[in-house]
Amino acid sequence: MKFIVRLHSEITIKSNSVRKRFTRILESNIRNVFRPYPFDVGVTNLWDKLLVNVKTDDPESVELAAMQLSRIPGIEYFMQVRQSTYTDLHDIYEQVKPHWQDKLAGKTFAVRVKRRGKHEYTSTQIAAYVGGGLNQHCDTGGVSLKKPDVVINLEVENDQLIMVDKRTAGLGGFPIPTQGEVLSLMSGGFDSGVASYQMIRRGARTHFVFFNLGGTEHEIGVREVSHYLWKQFGASHRVKFIAVDFAPVVQMILEQVDNGLMGVMLKRMMLRAAAIVADNLQVDALVTGESLGQVSSQTLANLNVIDQVTNKLVLRPLICSDKQEIIDTAREIGTEDFARTIPEYCGVISNKPTVAARLADVEAQEAKLDLSIIEQVVRASNVEDIRDLLKETEADLREVERVSDVDNAVILDIRPPVEQERKPLQVDAEIQLMPFYQLGSKFGDLPKERQYLLYCERGVMSKLQALYLQEKGFTNVAVYHPE
Numbered sequence: 001m002k003f004i005v006r007l008h009s010e011i012t013i014k015s016n017s018v019r020k021r022f023t024r025i026l027e028s029n030i031r032n033v034f035r036p037y038p039f040d041v042g043v044t045n046l047w048d049k050l051l052v053n054v055k056t057d058d059p060e061s062v063e064l065a066a067m068q069l070s071r072i073p074g075i076e077y078f079m080q081v082r083q084s085t086y087t088d089l090h091d092i093y094e095q096v097k098p099h100w101q102d103k104l105a106g107k108t109f110a111v112r113v114k115r116r117g118k119h120e121y122t123s124t125q126i127a128a129y130v131g132g133g134l135n136q137h138c139d140t141g142g143v144s145l146k147k148p149d150v151v152i153n154l155e156v157e158n159d160q161l162i163m164v165d166k167r168t169a170g171l172g173g174f175p176i177p178t179q180g181e182v183l184s185l186m187s188g189g190f191d192s193g194v195a196s197y198q199m200i201r202r203g204a205r206t207h208f209v210f211f212n213l214g215g216t217e218h219e220i221g222v223r224e225v226s227h228y229l230w231k232q233f234g235a236s237h238r239v240k241f242i243a244v245d246f247a248p249v250v251q252m253i254l255e256q257v258d259n260g261l262m263g264v265m266l267k268r269m270m271l272r273a274a275a276i277v278a279d280n281l282q283v284d285a286l287v288t289g290e291s292l293g294q295v296s297s298q299t300l301a302n303l304n305v306i307d308q309v310t311n312k313l314v315l316r317p318l319i320c321s322d323k324q325e326i327i328d329t330a331r332e333i334g335t336e337d338f339a340r341t342i343p344e345y346c347g348v349i350s351n352k353p354t355v356a357a358r359l360a361d362v363e364a365q366e367a368k369l370d371l372s373i374i375e376q377v378v379r380a381s382n383v384e385d386i387r388d389l390l391k392e393t394e395a396d397l398r399e400v401e402r403v404s405d406v407d408n409a410v411i412l413d414i415r416p417p418v419e420q421e422r423k424p425l426q427v428d429a430e431i432q433l434m435p436f437y438q439l440g441s442k443f444g445d446l447p448k449e450r451q452y453l454l455y456c457e458r459g460v461m462s463k464l465q466a467l468y469l470q471e472k473g474f475t476n477v478a479v480y481h482p483e
């Protein structure tokens with residue numbers, strides 16, 4: 001199956017040399033993204049478009065390929081096409097007819113043609129010839145140019161006929177990493193996930209840093225959502241994930257800082273630490289999910305005080321977004337469920353947080369603190385390759401029992417609903433759907449006398465969650481691992 005990929009319009013208006021470079025990068029990104037797939041994918045650079053040849057006709061694989069293309073930054077739209085050579089107008093009609101006649105039964109239709117190259121006929125003449133022929137020889141509801149039920153899109157380029165089966169919108173933005181590298185401060189909530197996505201989409205290679213304030217479950221959630229974002233939208237490039245144990249910093253703030261300033265102080269510490277991590281990675285900018293006025297720490301006065309700790313550029317892609325817009329985007333990109341269920345650790349919450357911190361007050365309090373602790377916690381952190389994020393956690397979890405024989409147990413399919421629908425689990429056993437983010441609130445309601453086997457695609461998330469439930473005292477849980 002072939003796809004014609006059109007570059008995002010902002011790329012096409014660039015100078016020839018920039019456009020050439022961006023197109024080459026997009027070409028290589030598409031190759032990289034498809035590398036792990038079980039089918040071959042060829043990419044040909046045709047200057048104003050890319051031809052992506054997915055070498056399989058298996059409908060599920062073709063659908064998967066289309067879904068993947070819709071998530072690669074830098075693409076305006078792509079078309080699933082059939083490409084052939086033709087001899088004359090009548091030949092075009094002859095090729096179009098068998099493909100479309102069944103779909104036209106009783107329907108009004110229009111033929112739309114784009115033409116490139118030298119021909120004896122205009123695009124309108126091609127459309128009229130093909131449309132007229134179909135109308136005469138097929139059982140249609142007639143031609144309707146204004147509001148047709150069916151649109152037949154054709155492209156004629158020199159001696160090539162391209163029949164468009166389906167046109168799909170791309171992500172827009174720029175190919176990674178044409179816009180450099182950034183380090184995103186990930187808390188796992190709605191905002192930082194959406195802010196990271198926006199940077200990836202705009203073409204920045206986006207690394208992740210997480211400050212663990214004291215909750216293992218929080219860290220598991222942030223690892224999962226960071227890995228998800230990378231896999232979905234940024235998988236053409238390796239990036240790093242850094243989890244910093246921030247418990248000592250939190251303790252210092254709780255013990256030594258005035259209640260009202262704790263929030264601002266914590267953010268200053270995070271920016272300081274993030275700037276060191278960014279220097280180590282040779283990354284120029286930090287990204288946060290802050291939005292003006294959303295919470296008390298996010299006033300102009302406070303953001304200004306927070307930013308004074310670093311001369312690194314701090315980007316806030318969501319600064320003018322409304323919360324609902326952010327949640328809607330999170331839903332579109334698939335991070336909403338992660339964000340809703342991530343157990344946040346709220347150790348540093350002031351009773352009466354200040355909305356207008358004064359730099360002098362904050363600096364006076366900070367003068368009493370031992371700021372070398374920031375360097376210490378960063379030094380103690382691990383820089384992980386995002387591809388290994390779930391693997392490494394897997395290594396830690398060997399002690400969870402893996403079962404292939406279901407017996408009388410219930411299999412809990414904990415994959416996200418989209419995956420459950422796309423590839424329903426086929427096992428001769430009792431299966432219950434419970435996406436992983438519902439386990440915390442719903443597992444306890446299940447009948448205690450039954451044994452539960454958690455199932456996910458790679459067996460990593462199921463292990464993490466099984467361990468988490470076992471830690472909570474549930475002994476009737478293991479991992480389902482089909483042979």
Ligand SMILES: Nc1ncnc2c1ncn2[C@@H]1O[C@H](COP(=O)(O)OP(=O)(O)OP(=O)(O)O)[C@@H](O)[C@H]1O
Pocket residue numbers: 184185186187188189190191192193209210211212213270287288289290294295297
């Ligand atoms: N534990 C953390 N680790 C890394 N970054 C963090 C952490 N907590 C907050 N941040 C960063 O600071 C930003 C503002 O966080 P804050 O908790 O004030 O607001 P929020 O609206 O809850 O953000 P979010 O929805 O992203 O959790 C976050 O978007 C994120 O970029």
